[in-house]
């Protein structure tokens with residue numbers, strides 16, 4: 674069973690600009706955002722068979738909906754994020770409290786060692802990849818590697834539109850990697866290619882990448898992704914996946930989509 678943490682968009686809005694997608698004047702339509710979020714929840718529960726845990730929304734924390742950034746969970750252990758931007762640092766205590774209330778063994782990184790959770794740390798069962806430069810600090814990865822006893826390959830993100838690893842990189846359940854190579858520097862592209870042979874690479878075209886095709890949630894054979902990414906859907910079908918295009922454009926105004934709105938709990 675796949676479990677995820679989600680947080681309803683009661684207070685979701687664009688109150689500040691910390692990535693190139695966010696424009697304060699590009700106002701969120703709250704009812705649409707609510708409907709889109711409910712749609713995502715419905716697809717995850719009813720189509721993909723996922724179990725969802727809910728974090729209570731908090732007034733004044735518009736980005737708390739992006740639970741992928743809560744931290745990283747492995748078994749009973751959770752490491753809480755240390756956000757780069759002060760606007761999001763206020764979320765840390767709420768995520769920490771939730772992990773503690775659920776009985777996780779909670780790890781905290783030193784202050785100033787930026788790390789934005791499963792938004793930047795993703796991978797396959799044995800090898801993990803850690804995105805850095807835009808948000809997380811490369812220095813967080815040796816520490817996390819020690820805590821989780823996993824090899825973590827740091828990969829540099831060079832395009833500010835793809836500021837978290839999960840905006841351009843999505844490991845699939847069958848071992849394939851859905852990703853957008855130009856978001857990475859040449860060294861990272863080579864490091865990825867060394868770990869993921871060409872036959873397992875599913876390369877997303879730029880037009881779909883800009884619609885956040887890689888910000889997908891994979892549960893077994895099901896892939897939940899934003900609408901409008903037909904080429905990516907076709908590539909996924911060729912690999913035997915079932916796609917669930919879900920309208921989430923209200924969240925793209927904040928630089929997020931399906932994956933950002935969930936945190937994998939196991």
Ligand code: ARG
Nearest residue numbers: 692739741792837927929933
């Ligand atoms: N507005 C949020 C931010 O810039 C969006 C976070 C999206 N989350 C993600 N895992 N990519 O931090």
